[in-house]
Amino acid sequence: LLGVDVLNELTTFPRIIKTHLPVQFLPKSFWEQNSKIIYVARNAKDSAVSYFHFDRMNKVQPEPGSWESFLQRFMEGKMVFGSWYEHVRGWWEKKQTCSNILYLFYEDLIEDTEQELVRICSFLGLSPTTELKKQVTEKVQFDNMKNNKMVNGSADEVFDLKISPFMRKGRVGDWNNHFTVQQDEQFNEDYKKKMKNTDLQFRTVL
């Protein structure tokens, strides 16, 4: 989300497409066009929490049920956009052979927005002025986006913002307020199995 907004602010690209699709579902024609792809991955624990609250407030997503049962389904990969584990790994592996993919981490965007903005610009071959970079960095800070009706979900009828805001907290590590000690242990053990044989590393705290 942050990533796309950075792009919208920076450029008047002919077409920007935002998608949650796993890598294997992009049509062949898409790859033939040589489009540039910016993928933003977020650590599994915060993704699960975020997704849970999103399903609670989004009237067209399935009911999440209890946090406990939702977390089990997250681990089983029974989510609308498939398994988180396969999603992040699929794009990571694709990136190894495809130079048109910039793989970003949500945690880095939160920690150092400007640095990531510089990487995005360089990937897209853009050289914005220092002033424009400053403006964009400011505009995409979470609190500013939360108060921007163009992106904060207030215009979207499928959202019930009384249940949970679309832009909730935007922090790294909020999972800590949701996972019990036992859930955390079970999750970590399962995570190790699913994420072995990959050098893809996430930060769950900053």
Ligand SMILES: *[C@@H]1O[C@H](CO)[C@@H](O)[C@H](O)[C@H]1NC(C)=O
């Ligand atoms: C969305 O932005 C509008 C306009 O700035 C603001 O009035 C509203 O409270 C925001 N909604 C949420 C849920 O933060």
